[in-house]
Amino acid sequence: MYGDDSMNNNSTPDAVGRVATPATRAIGLLAIATMAWVVVSGLFLTPEDAIQGDAVRIMYVHVPTAWVAYLAFIVTGGASLCWLVKKTPTLILDRVAGASAEIGVLFMAMTLISGSLWGRLTWGTYWVWDPRLTTTAFLFVTYVGYLAVRGLGGSPHQRAQRSAIIASLAVLEIPLVHFSVVLWRSLHQSASVLRPNGDIKMDGLMLFTLFSGVIAFSLTFLWLVMHRQRLLTLRDVIEEKGLEAAIRERKDGT
Amino acid sequence: MSDLGSIVVTYVITFGSILSLVALTIHRGRLLSRQVADQDKPWI
Amino acid sequence: MSIGTTWRVARVVATKDLRIEMRSRVVANQVLPFAGLVLIMFAFALDDDILLERVAGGLVWLATLFSLFIVVQRSFGIETADGALDSIRVAGVDPAGIFLGKALALVVQLLILEIVLIGGAVVLYRVRVEPASLVLLVTCLLLATLGLAFVGALFGGFAAGIRGRETLLPLLLLPAIAPVLIGATKATEAAFGISGMVTSEGWPWVGLLAVFAAVFGVGGLSAFGPLIEE
Numbered sequence: 001m002y003g004d005d006s007m008n009n010n011s012t013p014d015a016v017g018r019v020a021t022p023a024t025r026a027i028g029l030l031a032i033a034t035m036a037w038v039v040v041s042g043l044f045l046t047p048e049d050a051i052q053g054d055a056v057r058i059m060y061v062h063v064p065t066a067w068v069a070y071l072a073f074i075v076t077g078g079a080s081l082c083w084l085v086k087k088t089p090t091l092i093l094d095r096v097a098g099a100s101a102e103i104g105v106l107f108m109a110m111t112l113i114s115g116s117l118w119g120r121l122t123w124g125t126y127w128v129w130d131p132r133l134t135t136t137a138f139l140f141v142t143y144v145g146y147l148a149v150r151g152l153g154g155s156p157h158q159r160a161q162r163s164a165i166i167a168s169l170a171v172l173e174i175p176l177v178h179f180s181v182v183l184w185r186s187l188h189q190s191a192s193v194l195r196p197n198g199d200i201k202m203d204g205l206m207l208f209t210l211f212s213g214v215i216a217f218s219l220t221f222l223w224l225v226m227h228r229q230r231l232l233t234l235r236d237v238i239e240e241k242g243l244e245a246a247i248r249e250r251k252d253g254t
Numbered sequence: 255m256s257d258l259g260s261i262v263v264t265y266v267i268t269f270g271s272i273l274s275l276v277a278l279t280i281h282r283g284r285l286l287s288r289q290v291a292d293q294d295k296p297w298i
Numbered sequence: 299m300s301i302g303t304t305w306r307v308a309r310v311v312a313t314k315d316l317r318i319e320m321r322s323r324v325v326a327n328q329v330l331p332f333a334g335l336v337l338i339m340f341a342f343a344l345d346d347d348i349l350l351e352r353v354a355g356g357l358v359w360l361a362t363l364f365s366l367f368i369v370v371q372r373s374f375g376i377e378t379a380d381g382a383l384d385s386i387r388v389a390g391v392d393p394a395g396i397f398l399g400k401a402l403a404l405v406v407q408l409l410i411l412e413i414v415l416i417g418g419a420v421v422l423y424r425v426r427v428e429p430a431s432l433v434l435l436v437t438c439l440l441l442a443t444l445g446l447a448f449v450g451a452l453f454g455g456f457a458a459g460i461r462g463r464e465t466l467l468p469l470l471l472l473p474a475i476a477p478v479l480i481g482a483t484k485a486t487e488a489a490f491g492i493s494g495m496v497t498s499e500g501w502p503w504v505g506l507l508a509v510f511a512a513v514f515g516v517g518g519l520s521a522f523g524p525l526i527e528e
Contacts, residue, residue, distance in 0.1 A: 019283030180477035
């Protein structure tokens with residue numbers, strides 16, 4: 001659908017394959033540089049942890065992806081609420097919400113996977129029913145539901161309206177769910193001493209690597225959202241033009 | 255290090271997914287972008 | 299739109315829905331047997347009398363949740379069959395009133411369902427309901443049902459308006475009602491006196507149910523209109 005260049009009567013001479021701008025290029029390069037640093041430092045330069053051993057290296061990746069996943073959720077919720085309140089005709093807030101959710105789902109999946117693998121190394125199990133993990137799993141499913149609502153079709157305005165409300169409801173739901181789960185698990189003072197991120201005494205290089213990871217992944221998130229949002233804009237424009245062309249054809253043809 | 259397997263898998267999955275997504279985004283961007291005139295692009 | 303009109307619309311909608319149910323008896327003849335079957339299926343799957351008694355609270359509410367989908371879809375199915383919801387809306391009827399009315403009808407139907415399920419648990423899973431914990435149980439039932447009805451009416455109305463995508467309803471509904479499952483199960487267990495739980499332990503969970511019902515009551519009243527708008 002996207003790469004269907006057989007509709008070539010749509011490309012105009014001045015259309016160029018340009019989605020990037022100087023700003024995104026700068027962000028992108030910075031993101032790649034910091035990510036490379038995190039990989040090198042995380043895998044090779046930092047020492048192993050006194051308690052966890054080498055398992056702590058997963059944390060350099062897991063913590064930043066978790067942070068980005070939550071950030072994405074906040075961006076989607078915030079953009080949706082703003083769109084509802086401001087009632088602007090342009091759909092940019094809606095597209096930002098959508099782009100953020102798509103990328104957020106991915107980062108959430110990566111968070112759950114890396115957390116699961118870390119858990120296998122430190123607790124011996126892939127999963128525990130602790131509040132943070134459980135809420136994260138819930139957040140993931142809620143995202144998937146949100147994206148399903150976005151994919152329902154209809155006019156861009158309909159899509160924006162529906163998904164904005166669903167996202168706002170999610171902003172209400174998630175704290176409620178988290179609070180319930182915390183209450184629920186507080187009854188189960190489990191024998192497991194290690195909490196999800198452990199009480200890690202990190203210092204010096206380890207802490208710096210962790211922060212670098214957060215910055216690297218945040219920049220990556222920013223880049224991805226900006227580009228993805230532009231892709232969604234292009235898709236909407238193309239669909240709109242396609243619709244206009246079809247209407248014109250109908251008028252001229254028959 | 256029996257831990258090595260899990261660590262490597264984590265890094266590969268994480269960075270592999272991100273880089274794939276970046277490549278896909280750029281590729282789709284170029285394809286879609288050619289079909290739309292520059293004046294319709296708000297960022298240019 | 300004043301509160302007066304909203305409430306009047308709600309009463310009309312709720313009465314209509316309940317009258318339709320009394321005539322067609324869909325909940326009575328189809329959903330109740332289904333719920334009872336679910337209780338029996340649990341016994342087949344779990345196959346352990348002691349375990350069943352211990353998890354009876356959770357099973358009752360799981361059975362309620364499974365039945366919830368059917369009841370909600372039925373509630374809006376009677377509307378969109380001939381586009382009735384659309385025509386009421388176009389006529390300018392207060393959407394908040396429609397929401398409230400739908401929710402109230404759901405509350406009545408769900409309460410009947412839950413009472414039957416608790417009866418089923420007493421018989422099949424051998425739980426006991428002491429008179430002392432009756433207040434807790436009734437309060438839990440009322441508040442949990444209110445919460446379920448509000449969420450059900452909200453997402454049910456939304457999913458019903460989308461042709462051929464009613465399969466979206468469970469995906470949207472379940473994450474939202476998790477707090478009710480958690481709270482209602484714990485409160486019910488306290489009422490049943492399971493694992494040595496005392497009645498007083500159930501009240502914090504009832505508090506959670508109250509907060510949930512309040513949040514989705516207000517949320518539903520505001521969001522229902524825009525959500526079903528086309």
